[in-house]
Amino acid sequence: MVTIIFSHPWHGSFNKAILDTITAKFDKENTPYEVIDLYKDEFNPVFTEEELSGYSQGKINDSLILKYQQIIKISDEIIFIFPNWWNTMPAILKGFFDKVLQKGFAFDYEGGFNPLLKIDKSFVITTSDKPSPNFSHTIEKCFIGDMLNSVGIRNGVWLSCVTTSTGTNENRQQFLKKVEEAV
Template structure:
């Protein structure tokens, strides 16, 4: 079944290994007949700081309005990002802070501590790079960048995380190892 897929590159550099992962996913998904869009956060012009929280509306820049349109269009989101200091890069965090707003991603309900999930019906794949061995990141650090994205960001808005692939350590990885990671991404995207 053909899907509408939005790939969000959360690494600021277009020549990063994350960018290569995202492009491989896009190429394989198109090969499988899916409709694919690629959003490179490093190419967007926006203020990544939600300056007043939710106390006052901060107008969205044109690139963020277009990003919201892409998210509304998508059936599956693919987030590609590195783990930096145990979390997502500031650019990705700022992007999420600015666009996943009340009225778009969720809606507060009177008398309920749990909001309405306005992005329900969408799924997500996460492609995450590390310079820490994935087992160490999971069992010693507790995988905070994965839990934050899956549970307290995507699921909060109604997006169901389906699959997470972690790749690491990327630092000093061999071309052969990187090629095997790209094959995993290709296999995931072909579904």
């Protein structure tokens, strides 16, 4: 199963067009998938004191986090879709990593840091208004290299649409075609 983690608040956005392109392809091919829409689910990315106090023991009291973990547990592939805001991911997605990919679920410290997930395919699909060398480092080294690989989400491929809101409709349509062919 493919899990799509969507991190954009506006359903009129180009990010939503990317999501719709992917889900239409999967529907046509009968590919099983699940969409985690962080904004629509009203996911709270901020740790409370109570949540943080149980973090090191892997204790979770939030049913939404448990639901997300169950979805990820049966995934063969994960696709992340989000805009580049301040050369990084939106805060809600960072909170997803903090709160969902916890010790005992995504990793453990038995004899060192060990990944517990076994997901062999991933895509990171981003949008921005202008290219930034800093963002390339953030995605390729930090997001894919340090965050995904460290918990067992492997073989990350990054697709980036630049000049999303300032470019041409032709540019956006070409990017949607590229996404459809890649996933």
